[in-house]
Amino acid sequence: xxxxxxxxxxxxxKCRIIVRExxxxxxxxxxxxxxxxxxPDHVAVNPFAQIPALATDEGTFVDSTLICEWLAAHxxxxxxxxxxxxxxxxxxxxxxxxxxxxxxxxxxxETRRPESERSPSWLKRWxxxxxxxxxxxxxxxxxxxGQPGLAEIxxxxxxxxxxxxxxxxxxxxxxxxIVALRDHLEKRQSFIDTYxx
Ligand SMILES: N[C@@H](CCC(=O)N[C@@H](CS)C(=O)NCC(=O)O)C(=O)O
Numbered sequence: 001x002x003x004x005x006x007x008x009x010x011x012x013x014k015c016r017i018i019v020r021e022x023x024x025x026x027x028x029x030x031x032x033x034x035x036x037x038x039x040p041d042h043v044a045v046n047p048f049a050q051i052p053a054l055a056t057d058e059g060t061f062v063d064s065t066l067i068c069e070w071l072a073a074h075x076x077x078x079x080x081x082x083x084x085x086x087x088x089x090x091x092x093x094x095x096x097x098x099x100x101x102x103x104x105x106x107x108x109x110e111t112r113r114p115e116s117e118r119s120p121s122w123l124k125r126w127x128x129x130x131x132x133x134x135x136x137x138x139x140x141x142x143x144x145x146g147q148p149g150l151a152e153i154x155x156x157x158x159x160x161x162x163x164x165x166x167x168x169x170x171x172x173x174x175x176x177x178i179v180a181l182r183d184h185l186e187k188r189q190s191f192i193d194t195y196x197x
Pocket of ligand 1 (some may be wrong): 010035050
């Protein structure tokens with residue numbers, strides 16, 4: 001299998017963590033990819049020239065959550081979500097965590113534009129959304145022992161990515177449970193191996 005990634009991408013990191021938690025590192029070749037180059041090999045797998053993208057003998061997949069679900073279904077079992085009672089709360093937490101990531105990634109893209117093309121009002125809107133997302137996710141967040149679910153993985157990756165790109169945001173006092181979850185999960189080998197750079 002080939003997984004198109006880059007070492008900073010938090011969406012790719014979700015998949016890279018699942019690959020490691022599943023013990024699939026030797027079966028998944030990580031292909032470092034410059035998305036803006038729209039390399040034909042990459043675009044053939046992801047028409048949007050985004051990462052992550054997964055090529056397998058059974059087909060190609062875009063979208064980090066779908067890729068994690070496919071890997072867990074075909075190379076698991078892996079407890080991506082709790083069964084029963086906790087399922088919808090976990091999916092809601094995951095959606096909030098993905099929303100935090102989307103806000104942060106949009107801010108990164110905007111700050112990379114030439115200054116004359118940047119929109120301070122959109123940057124402000126995305127930063128406000130990111131802050132509200134962290135506060136909302138903090139209310140649902142808890143630490144569980146054992147292999148982490150996809151909601152917890154995504155939220156911890158979102159917290160680390162926010163600090164990696166925007167160390168000045170100073171959000172931690174508003175989301176202490178997320179800080180504790182992040183500090184707990186970043187000690188796992190799968191997280192250490194994929195720390196953004
Ligand atoms: N919903 C997608 C989002 C993927 C995404 O936004 N990837 C970013 C990198 S973190 C990307 O490829 N950006 C380059 C671009 O959009 O051109 C997922 O979950 O995989």
